[in-house]
Amino acid sequence: MNFKNQTKFHIHGLNQEKLLSDLCKTVSLNEIERKEKNETTFECSYFEYKKVEKFLKNRNVKIVSIKHSGLAYNLKKILTSYGLILAVLLFSVFYFVQNQFILQYEINGVDRLSEVEVVDFVKENFSRQKNKISIDEIEFGLVDEFEEISFVSCMIKGQTLVINIKEKLWPDEMYGEFAPIISQKDGKITGINLISGTAKVKVGDLVQKGDVLIEPYTIDASGELKNVEAKGEIFAEVYNEGSCDHYQTYIQVDRTGRVVEQNDISLFGLLIYSFKEDMNFQMYEVEYEDLDLTNNLFLPFKMRKTIYYELEEKIISSEFEDVKEEYIAKAKENALENCDNYDTIIDEFYTLRHLSGVTIVNYCIITSEQIGGIE
Amino acid sequence: MFNFLGEIKDNIKNSKNFDLDSFNIINVSGRLLYVEGHLGLVSLSKELISFKVKKGVIMVEGSDMILAELSENTIKICGSINKVEQI
Numbered sequence: 001m002n003f004k005n006q007t008k009f010h011i012h013g014l015n016q017e018k019l020l021s022d023l024c025k026t027v028s029l030n031e032i033e034r035k036e037k038n039e040t041t042f043e044c045s046y047f048e049y050k051k052v053e054k055f056l057k058n059r060n061v062k063i064v065s066i067k068h069s070g071l072a073y074n075l076k077k078i079l080t081s082y083g084l085i086l087a088v089l090l091f092s093v094f095y096f097v098q099n100q101f102i103l104q105y106e107i108n109g110v111d112r113l114s115e116v117e118v119v120d121f122v123k124e125n126f127s128r129q130k131n132k133i134s135i136d137e138i139e140f141g142l143v144d145e146f147e148e149i150s151f152v153s154c155m156i157k158g159q160t161l162v163i164n165i166k167e168k169l170w171p172d173e174m175y176g177e178f179a180p181i182i183s184q185k186d187g188k189i190t191g192i193n194l195i196s197g198t199a200k201v202k203v204g205d206l207v208q209k210g211d212v213l214i215e216p217y218t219i220d221a222s223g224e225l226k227n228v229e230a231k232g233e234i235f236a237e238v239y240n241e242g243s244c245d246h247y248q249t250y251i252q253v254d255r256t257g258r259v260v261e262q263n264d265i266s267l268f269g270l271l272i273y274s275f276k277e278d279m280n281f282q283m284y285e286v287e288y289e290d291l292d293l294t295n296n297l298f299l300p301f302k303m304r305k306t307i308y309y310e311l312e313e314k315i316i317s318s319e320f321e322d323v324k325e326e327y328i329a330k331a332k333e334n335a336l337e338n339c340d341n342y343d344t345i346i347d348e349f350y351t352l353r354h355l356s357g358v359t360i361v362n363y364c365i366i367t368s369e370q371i372g373g374i375e
Numbered sequence: 376m377f378n379f380l381g382e383i384k385d386n387i388k389n390s391k392n393f394d395l396d397s398f399n400i401i402n403v404s405g406r407l408l409y410v411e412g413h414l415g416l417v418s419l420s421k422e423l424i425s426f427k428v429k430k431g432v433i434m435v436e437g438s439d440m441i442l443a444e445l446s447e448n449t450i451k452i453c454g455s456i457n458k459v460e461q462i
Binding site: 016020029034 | 416420441
């Protein structure tokens with residue numbers, strides 16, 4: 001083995017004398033031999049071959065071959081080659097070791113069961129090492145632990161444990177919500193369509209909002225109570241009321257149009273300037289408006305504008321008979337606001353109550369609608 | 376340090392009248408030519424190697440010649456050297 005660290009270049013190009021003369025100013029050259037008219041070989045130090053290569057490339061000289069020799073080159077070659085081999089070996093060992101373990105769990109077919117519960121159970125009770133896992137044990141363990149499971153099969157796919165679950169088919173009563181059907185409005189029952197459960201009302205009964213209409217159970221012939229889902233439709237006449245009060249004399253407060261303004265300028269919450277006009281209002285109401293005087297955060301001046309509006313009282317008098325229709329319409333409007341989801345309007349009427357200086361208009365709209373059960 | 380070429384130059388009478396600093400050439404047994412103070416290659420072949428010096432061109436004729444070393448100031452030619460001529 002040649003221990004001298006040399007690199008031999010074989011180049012092809014024109015005017016090589018000029019090229020070599022320029023090159024030797026930066027790098028010392030050895031064993032320069034003219035092979036043919038346009039071909040030359042020369043050697044340089046291995047540690048400077050990159051400099052030479054760059055120089056030749058800059059001059060657009062064709063490099064036919066580059067051959068390295070010497071101790072440093074061979075050492076580097078061995079190190080880089082063995083480094084690669086070492087990396088492959090390390091990777092193989094790592095891959096082999098981690099390939100022995102289950103890294104992922106895939107659960108299929110669960111609906112009522114929680115995937116997390118199943119995974120937690122498997123993680124806690126069975127090993128992650130593939131060669132220590134018994135598929136049969138996992139399957140039996142899952143069936144014993146979760147009564148919702150009807151059938152289960154497991155398989156190891158790569159580093160994933162795939163668990164396919166088929167859940168038991170139970171009647172709805174087993175996992176339904178056993179809540180009673182409650183009346184949503186006041187009314188008089190007109191019809192009952194019971195599907196399951198026990199009806200607690202009958203046609204003609206008067207019910208209030210919140211009363212139980214259908215209980216979520218049945219009692220069989222032997223007197224045993226059995227939970228079922230309460231299902232059915234309850235129809236009723238619903239009395240939707242609205243009222244409106246008329247006062248023969250009342251005080252109305254209005255703004256006169258006179259305004260006084262007050263401006264307060266503050267910085268970081270401290271009042272630094274305030275201006276207020278003279279005000280001699282007997283009655284007034286106030287409105288506030290906050291403004292940012294600057295857009296920066298260094299000096300965030302803020303201004304609060306306070307506006308005082310002068311008020312005056314007026315005594316308004318009117319006879320009910322003059323505005324009767326208007327008040328009845330208002331009461332009807334209020335009653336209609338309560339009529340949502342009704343099927344038909346059966347009847348409507350109004351009543352008047354005259355008190356001292358006050359007349360109360362009550363308007364009632366009777367509707368037929370479903371007050372509980374399936375919509 | 377002893378400088379062989381410097382000693383030779385100093386031993387010449389009136390050496391200052393001559394221009395002795397442009398280049399040095401040493402021919403060793405007609406097989407090796409050592410040159411100091413070249414200014415660049417002019418031609419390169421196995422039979423003829425020529426290079427510029429301060430006041431002209433040196434032509435080296437021979438056979439199977441190679442440039443054993445080429446640096447910024449020095450040249451070392453190996454091979455069978457028949458003639459060294461300055462033009």
